[in-house]
Amino acid sequence: MLSEHIGFSVWTLWSVLVLFMGPEYGLTPADKFLLTSMVTLVGAAVRVPYTFAVAVFGGRNWTIVSASLLLIPTVAAFVVMEPGTSFTTFLLVGLLTGVGGGNFASSMTNINAFFPLREKGWALGLNAGGGNIGVPVIQLVALAVIGAGGGPRVLLGIYIPLVVLAAVLAALFMDNLENVRNDTGAVGDAAKDRHTWIMALLYIGTFGSFIGYSFAFGQVLQNEFGRTPLQAAYVTFVGPLLGSLIRPVGGRLADRYGGARITLYTFVAMGAATAVLVVASVQRSLALFTAAFVALFVLSGLGNGSTYKMIPGIFQAKALARGLRGEAAAAYGRRLSGASMGLIGAVGALGGVGINLAFRQSFLSYGSGTGAFVAFLAFYAVAFAVTWAVYLRRPLAQAPADPTAGAKPQLSHAEV
Incomplete structure (x- = not known):
């Protein structure tokens, strides 16, 4: 969880660094969004x-490797972060920080193997929330660095030793799971299952929104409302913080009421919030x-x-x-849900x-984010319709009264 947490911080590092990059860096708003x-x-x-790295190398071994890899983008950013550096260099170094996004997938795959279905919503939500809060x-x-008059290299200097700490703690206190084995056939089976791609679409609407807005919020405040870096930093952390803290609650509610129902109502509320953003x-x-x-962010x-609770429930x-x-049913569910999580998360x-x-594109075309918000509103409407049509439209299947009747089992997701 700690490694995943720092991985998220490194992955979203440039959402913070761009706030430091004033006119002297020579980057346009379009450059920063790109x-x-x-x-x-x-x-x-x-x-x-x-x-799949967890099953190939072991959870402990891969956490050591993945945590250590975070040193590469943080040290590289420390070296190049100064005016006069070309946009191409910033882009290449920025691409390196993407490795931090992978820690989530290996961590969730590892956690998924430890808990029964009735507890997966809370366990996966707690693990993911601890990572997202990075x-x-x-x-x-x-915010503290900017407020104290420090520069971006001060921020990077804080995180470099934290990356080392995560790798050391993984080496000292984690274990490899003997019963986790890589199953390339499960990957193929998960990729062929339509529910993997349906859930990927829904996850675009939830996690895609969270991580996309986390990167963009500060830039939108600067470009649309003229906020200074310090003014933007005072606000930008609030949304991701609340969104991270409430993620386990979403898992817990899904355990109790069904993930599909909670997801459906969430998309309704996200659409309403986006409509308010258009007006604002x-x-x-x-x-x-x-x-x-x-x-x-909260939604x-x-x-x-x-x-994420829906995924193991579906399989x-x-x-x-x-x-x-x-x-046998539990093993089948673990096999396909574990394989599908990587695809869905990606x-x-x-x-x-x-x-x-x-x-x-919205700022290039209209000078504001309004056009983008209209597009997001349309997407949430599609996600709502898909959730209802696939997972809630049909009633619960009833078991046949006569077990010898030979009725074919019905697939129902109303309680997923």
Whole structure:
């Protein structure tokens, strides 16, 4: 969890560094949005191999390696972070920080093997929330550094020893799980299952929103409302902090009421908050804009917890529909849900790329983020419709009264 936490901080490092980069750096707002988009893209891509690295190398071994890899982007950023550095150099160094996004995938795969289905929502939500909170923590540290008159190298100097600490603690206190084995066939089976891609779409709406807004919030405040770096830093950490803290609550609610129901209501509320953002953006109301944006963070965190709870529930339901019971059903569910998590996490994180590219185009075309918010509103409407149509439209399947009747098991996801 600590390694994942610092990984998130390093992954979102450039959402903070761009606040330090004034006119003397020679970067336009479009350059900064492109930079954060590419960082998000790399973080999404590495989630796939990180998912399977736990089974190949062992949870302890891979955590040591993945934590140590975080030294490369932090040290590189420390070296190049000064006016006069070319945009290409900043972009290349920024791409290196994407490795921090992979820590989430390996950590979640590891946690998934430890808990029964009835507890997975809380366990996965708690683990993910502890990782996600790395986003507001680095923003809070940046606020303290800016407020004290420090520069970006001070911030980087704080995180370099923390990366070393995470690797050392993993080496001293973690263990490799003997019963976790890589199953490349499970990857293929998960990729062929339509629910993997449906859940990836929903995860774009929840986690993609969270990570995309985390990168973009400060830049939007600067470019649309003329906030200074210090003024933006005072606000930007609040949304990611609340969104991270509430993620385990989303998992817990999903355990109790069903992940699909919580996800559905979350998309309704996210659509409403986005509509308020459109109004606030048009009216240039900073107070309303900030309140609605923070609410959107909270809702995305809630949806993060509920969507990840849905994944093992879906494959458990498929196991029961195949006639499996007991440990056979649990093993089937673990096999496919573990494999699918890497794919879903990678595709979901691509939502952050889309959000930053949408903001870039919106500011280029209209001089504000309004156009991007309208596009996000349309996406949440699609996600709502898909959640309802696939996971809630059909009633619960009823077991046949006569067990000898030979009725084919029905696949139902109403309680997922």
